[in-house]
Amino acid sequence: MEDMIQMDRTMSTQQDIKIEAKGVQVYYADNHAIKDVDVNIADKTVTAFIGPSGCGKSTFLRCLNRMNDTIDICRVEGKILLDGEDIYDPKVDPVQLRAKVGMVFQKPNPFPKSIYDNVAYGPKIHGLARNKADLDEIVEQSLRKAALWNEVKDRLNAPGTGMSGGQQQRLCIARAIATAPEVLLMDEPCSALDPIATAQVEELIDELRQSFSVVIVTHSMQQAARVSQKTAFFHLGNLVEFDDTDKIFTNPQDPRTESYISGRIG
Amino acid sequence: MSTSLLTTDARTKKRNAAEARFKAYGLGAIIVAMFALVILLTSVLGNGLSSFKQTFIALEVELPEDKLDKSGVRDLAVMSKVTTIGYAPILRNALLATLAEQGIETELSNKEISNMISKEAAATVRNRVLGNPDLVGQTVRFDVLASGRIDGFFKGRVTMESAALDNNTSPEALEIAQALADAGIMQTKFNWNFFVWPDASDQRPEAAGIGVAILGSLYMMLVVLCLALPIGVASSIYLEEFAPKNRWTDIIEVNISNLAAVPSIVFGILGLAIFINFMEFNQSSPLVGGLVLTLMTLPTIIISTRAALKSVPPSIRDAALGVGASKMQSVFHHVLPLAAPGILTGTIIGLAQALGETAPLLLIGMVAFVREYPAAFTPESGLFGEASTALPVQVYNWTQRADPGFVERASGAIITLLVFLLIMNAVAIYLRRRFERRW
Amino acid sequence: MQSLTLPLLVILGLTITGYFLAKTRALQVAGGDIRKLVSLPKQHALNTVLATAIPPLAAIVLFSLYRRLAEAEGSWLFTLVVIALAVTGFALSLIGIKTESRARTFAERWIMGLLIFASTIAIMTTVGIVFSMLFETFNFFEQYDWRDFFFSANWSPNFRGNSDLGILPLLWGTLYISFIALTFAVPIGLFAAIYLSEYASSRMRSVAKPAIEILAGIPTIVYGLFALVTVGPFLRDYFASPMGLGQSASSVMTAGLVMGIMLIPFVSSLSDDIINAVPQAMRDGSFGLGATKSETIRQVVIPAALPGIVGAILLAASRAIGETMIVVLGAGAAARLSLNPFEAMTTVTVKIVSQLTGDTDFASPETLVAFALGLTLFVITLGLNVFALFIVRKYREQYE
Incomplete structure (x- = not known):
């Protein structure tokens, strides 16, 4: 363990670090859900969190943009730094934070509004557009980045809930990138999608790496192998191993990681 | 690199102010509602407590x-x-x-x-x-x-x-x-x-006292209990356990939910036209009042009974059917006893509603000035057939009189009524807490 | 009444005897060994009881209805038929007891019949409501022109006859009061629901929720008295009088305000259900984009819940329109088409009460008009309810 942290430290000097988590503990009432996790998330990289269900990977992800604040019984300790600033500092407004750290959820959750309004929602509340033309531009760019523009450009006023599952999820991604975040958190974004839609979203994630730091939680090791450059393996609330994706899948250091990727646990 | 997280930008400040305002509206609404309740209760207690002396x-x-x-x-x-x-x-x-x-x-x-x-x-x-x-x-x-x-x-x-x-x-x-x-x-x-x-x-x-009114209300509650409970439970059992999913069942269901929202005074018109004019039951009698209130209370009882039946898990029914009980036996031996606390709670709440109902009783003549304690049964007027009044109607009656002394009486009668309602609801809550089962 | 006593006593006697006889006989045919019986003795007994009691009781109900309709007198024939039915059921079910007879199946059929009958009572109630009002409304329109009823702006009943019975001023009062009540209750109820479900701490919830529920449990007569004794005089002394808007304690404002209080819990509990039906994922989506709670509520939750909330408001409106005691005690009795909310006005329900509790002859148009008013009220509220329940149902299905 000691060695691993040491290794991270050395790596962190090499790459541009976006998020730095130090000794993070999460409690749900009396349940200790995340135990002393340290992790560094690099910029312009896809980082995957894998592990068996209930291992804490989603919980940890939700700490990164303080979505756990909405749960009364949840308590977070330790430090999480975004660009060197503690996001749990009392002076930080979670609203501002979440504009920088966007999130895409497990199930597509478009608002019961038109496609246009879904994407425009974030820019509107954060005041990112000076006028209608600006807003149109943001919506178009976001939909293009989400590889959805060509499919929906003729029906921007149709309700977002009327699309297929894969389209809905890409709409949610477009919605998230419309606020111009610096980090994009994705919580099992493909678990409710069919294989074709999954492939589309995965392709998209790879594109997004150009502009953002992406953190993705996934229950599928293949997906992690396909889309990520770095992988973190969580088990029972502990961060067991964190390294380059290739390394994790070919030469895991920890026996638990090995058991998991070879299908013996989880 | 964008702005620091540690400083709140102007726009966020504005948005947070809007947030605080919105929250204050909500709190204000709660305060207004609570304030209304307090004023209402103080007004009634202030006017009415003296009637007990x-x-x-x-x-x-x-x-x-x-x-x-x-x-x-x-x-x-x-x-x-x-x-x-x-x-x-x-x-x-x-x-x-x-x-x-x-x-x-x-x-x-x-x-x-x-x-x-x-x-x-x-x-x-x-x-x-x-x-x-x-x-x-x-x-x-x-x-x-x-x-x-x-x-x-x-x-x-x-x-x-x-x-x-x-x-x-x-x-x-x-x-x-x-x-x-x-x-x-x-x-x-x-x-x-x-x-x-x-x-x-x-x-x-x-x-002036409320002896006759309490007696009349009691009689009516007996009628409601004896009719609404069995009829409500029977029809809930049919709809929930036996009814085929067809048009007729749909009509009954829509009908029940609409009946729950029909203005109470319409039930009074029904009582006047059917029970008094057509069936020629005695005017002002607890029997007619009870019948009208039964019809009004039925939807409440049916809705809560069905919820209670629905909350009994299917595995219980399967278990009974599995040992060779008939569908009817599984319902009456297993489902119904398990749903009983819920049914009872719903019934008490329905009775409490019926106890405070006034408008329909005005139309069936319960406003009459009655000084004789009604008998539960007489050979001439039958069961619950003697003219009577009821607590809420007595209150209305007193509000129509000129002497300000009657405002005190009316408020006193209301306090009594509210105490009855409080007791009934407390019993209902107790039953729910005591017997509530999570499956 | 008298003619029923004998048959009822006979039925009661036969059912009790039947119960014990059937039990004994079932044991007898089995030679004392109940294992030989297909149905248990108590099931035979139950079957006998039901077969003895149900047909004659049904006959009594049918005969009574027939007698009212045909205005026939009760006769010995009727008594005889009822008793004959009871005896037949009694005898047949007792004779039918054999080791292999399936008494349970028969008993269950009787019970099923009773269950079905019970479930039709709700339908019969609706039919009863409609017919009782239709019938008298026709009588009314035979004596009074329906155009005058629906389109006349004048309501002045005269017990000597020759009354003006136009519904418009009553409808105006009804709608005006309901409007004020809803203006008051909808924002407060909605905001209270939002605050309780999205903001309040659990301690606050545990105090405020029951308090609002208490408001819901208070009978309307109490609100009526509150309007009459407290709110009316208060509004007159501190608002109407100083502003020169009138001297009446009974007014549209009095009734509307108190009715508004009554509707707060109704609106808030309905909205609460509806707001809670909006999936958490929708909220998370908005929070995840950095929206504040109020932005989420205003721009995501409320639009998503809108159909349900509209349904709830319509249900509340239907309640306000049909409410009686508050307006009887708080609104006044004068039919008036006026805009001044501090003036006494009257409503459809108030007039139903006053026309049906007055001393006028039942067959006169002044009394019968109450049925036409009742039918109008029923149609309006039914329309609102059906529409509202339809919307709410559709809304719920969307998120199920």
Whole structure:
């Protein structure tokens, strides 16, 4: 363990670090859900969190943009730094934070509004557009980045809930990138999608790496192998191993990681 | 690189202010609602608590034979010829004698002195005498009711200023009353009779009680319980457990949810047209009232019973069917007992609603002035067929009367009604907590 | 009444005897060994009881209805038929007891019949409501022109006859009061629901929720008295009088305000259900984009819940329109088409009460108009309810 942290430290000097988590503990009432996790998330990289269900990977992800604040019984300790600033500092407004750290959820959750309004929602509340033309531009760019523009450009006023599952999820991604975040958190974004839609979203994630730091939680090791450059393996609330994706899948250091990727646990 | 997280930008500040405003609106709404509740309860309690107390005058009443029994042999036929008009002067004289004894001087006329005593008092004394003729010729101590104005004076409703403008009393009378109270002859004490006495005429708020109304309400609740519970449970069982999913069942279901939202007064019209005009049941009777309230309560009971049945997991039914019970047996032996607490809770809440319902009862004639306690059964009018009134209707009735003393009575009746409702709801909550089962 | 006593006593006697006889007989045919029986003795007994009691009781109900309709007198024939039915059921079910007879199946059929009958009572109630009002409304329109009823702006009943019975002023009062009530209750109820479900701490919720529920449990007569004794005089002394808007304690404002209080819990509990039906994922989506709670509520939750909330408001409106005691005690009795909210006005329900509790002859148009008013009220509220329940149902299905 000691060695691993040491290794991270050395790596962190090499790459541009976006998020730095130090000794993070999460409690749900009396349940200790995340135990002393340290992790560094690099910029312009896809980082995957894998592990068996209930291992804490989603919980940890939700700490990164303080979505756990909405749960009364949840308590977070330790430090999480975004660009060197503690996001749990009392002076930080979670609203501002979440504009920088966007999130895409497990199930597509478009608002019961038109496609246009879904994407425009974030820019509107954060005041990112000076006028209608600006807003149109943001919506178009976001939909293009989400590889959805060509499919929906003729029906921007149709309700977002009327699309297929894969389209809905890409709409949610477009919605998230419309606020111009610096980090994009994705919580099992493909678990409710069919294989074709999954492939589309995965392709998209790879594109997004150009502009953002992406953190993705996934229950599928293949997906992690396909889309990520770095992988973190969580088990029972502990961060067991964190390294380059290739390394994790070919030469895991920890026996638990090995058991998991070879299908013996989880 | 964008702005620091540690400083809040102007836009976020504005948005947070909007957030705080929005939250304040919500809190404001809660406060308004709570405030309304507090004002409502204070108003009712403030107006009504005093009805549980009443001012009495302790009089040594001489019952002269020459006035009350011309026959001299205690012949009831002769004695009952003396009406309350004959008793009134006797009470007045007794009060005058008491005043003299206490050394309280007065310039009031006989009529004004009489006005200090409730008109009901003469009837009370007369009934005592007719019930026990041997009292004639003796001097007997009576606790008689003071008149409504005197009573109001001790409860703060009547003041010297208002008395000066009042035909029925005067500041002098109030002074005498105060003197009598100082001497301990006039006392305001707990008035159990309020719960027992029937209504009184509109001159005598001090003698009006809710005895008949409570009895009438009780009868109606019995009718509702005996009809609405079995019918409601039976139809819920059918709809929830047996009904095929077809158009007819759909119609019944839509019909029940709509029936729950039909204005109560429409049920009154139904009662008037069907039960009174068509079926020729007795007007003002608890039977008709109970029938109308049954129909009103049914949807409530059905909805809660179905919810209770639905919450019993299918595995219970399967288990019973698995050991060879019929569908009917599985329902009556297993599902129904498990759903019983929920059904009971729903029934009590339905009964509580029915107990406070007023409008439909007005239309079936329950506003009538009733002084006789209704019998549960008589050969002539059948079960629950005698004219009666009910608690909420009695309240309405009293609000229509001129004497302000009746506002106090109405509020007192409401407090009683609310206490009943409170008890019923408390029982319902207790049952829910005690027997609630999570599957 | 008398004619029923004998048959009822006979039925009661036969059912009790039947119960014990059936039990004994079932044991007898089995030779004392109940294992030989297909149905248990108590099931035979139950079957006998039901077969003895149900047909004659049904006959009594049918005969009574027939007698009312045909205005026929009760006759010995009727009594005889009822008793004959009871005896037949009694005898047949007792004779039918054999070791292999399936008494349970028969008993269950009787019970099923009772269950079905019970479930039709709700339908019969609706039919009863409609017919009782339709019938008298026709009588009314035979004596009074329906155009005058629906389109006349004048309401002045005269017990000597020749009354003006136009519904418009009553409808105006009804709608005006309901409007004020809703203006008051909808924002407060909605905000209270939002605050309780999205903001309040659990301690606050545990106090405020029951308090609002208490408001819901208070009978309307209490609100009526509150309007009459407290709110009316208060509004007159501190608002109407100083502003020169009138001297009446009974007014549209009095009734509307108190009715608004009554509707707060109704609106808030309905909205609460509806707001809670909006999936958490929707909220998370908005929070995840950095929206504040109020932005989420205003721009995501409320639009998503809008159909349900509209349904709830319509249900509240239907309640306000049909409410009786508050307006009887708080609104006044004068039919008036006026805009001044501090003036006494009257409503459809008030007039139903006053026309049906007055001393006028039942067959006169002045009394019968109450049925036409009742039918109008029923149609309006039914329309609102059906529409509202339809919307709410559709809304719920969307998120199920």
